[in-house]
Amino acid sequence: MQKLLIIDDHPVIRYAVKGLMEKEGFEVVGETDNGLDGITMARELLPNLVILDIAIPKLDGLEVLTRLQALGLPMHVLILTGQQPALFARRCLNAGAAGFVSKHGNLQEVVDAAKAVVAGYTYFPKTTLTDIRGVENQDDAMMISSLSNRELAVLQLLAQGLTNKDIADSMFLSNKAISTYKTRLLQKLNATTLVELIDMAKRNNLG
Known part of the structure; x- marks a missing residue:
């Protein structure tokens, strides 16, 4: 069995x-x-x-x-x-x-x-497995696909409304590490504010 x-x-x-x-x-x-x-x-x-x-x-x-x-x-x-x-x-x-x-x-x-x-x-x-069809915004999908698994996890938690401390606790990381990940996310996803990051995440059903 x-x-x-x-x-x-x-x-x-x-x-x-x-x-x-x-x-x-x-x-x-x-x-x-x-x-x-x-x-x-x-x-x-x-x-x-x-x-x-x-x-x-x-x-x-x-x-x-x-x-x-x-x-x-x-x-x-x-x-x-x-x-x-x-x-x-x-x-x-x-x-x-x-x-x-x-x-x-x-x-x-x-x-x-x-x-x-x-x-x-x-x-x-x-x-x-070979393309990104089915994603509403393919430009978003290309940028999201460039994220590491850890960066993607942080993005999802941000979209759920968690604070830096909440995310740090849930991922067993420091607040400083989460701040670093947020900076990387802003750069990789071509966003200027946290609101833009969260909007992108929710637009792609990541929240």
Whole structure:
């Protein structure tokens, strides 16, 4: 039986995914709502499959994915997220994810993706790995694609209205580091104010 760990900060999603996967014969060995506990549980429980959201507290999903890959544990990671595939699918693939499913589609797709992933295949949206179609503002998308994973995480938290201190606490960084990231974001996204940064993030569903 395949062992599964679910990392998602939405209880309803965790409940739905757990029910679906158990019906398909997966054993859900753990679930958590944050990235920090997710890494600890992955190391202790050694699941075959991790279903991971991107926008989660205490280490975002991309950082969790990077750390899991660095540990070299024999597990597959399937991203299940509400974030735009056109902005995140390639980034997740490069970070080591085996699959990517949008929460905006049919949740049954998670089962198909999970089966493919544990069988050794990859499962990604075909139209999002080679281009940025589907993004309303492609100029925005090109600039956003230039951001590092950490910069992207800071941008998302800023768009959610968090203060520098809140972001620093959630990412285990200093206030000075967050200020540096904000400066980089202003430069890379060709913005002059924090308001412009937040507008861009929300325009691209990053908030």
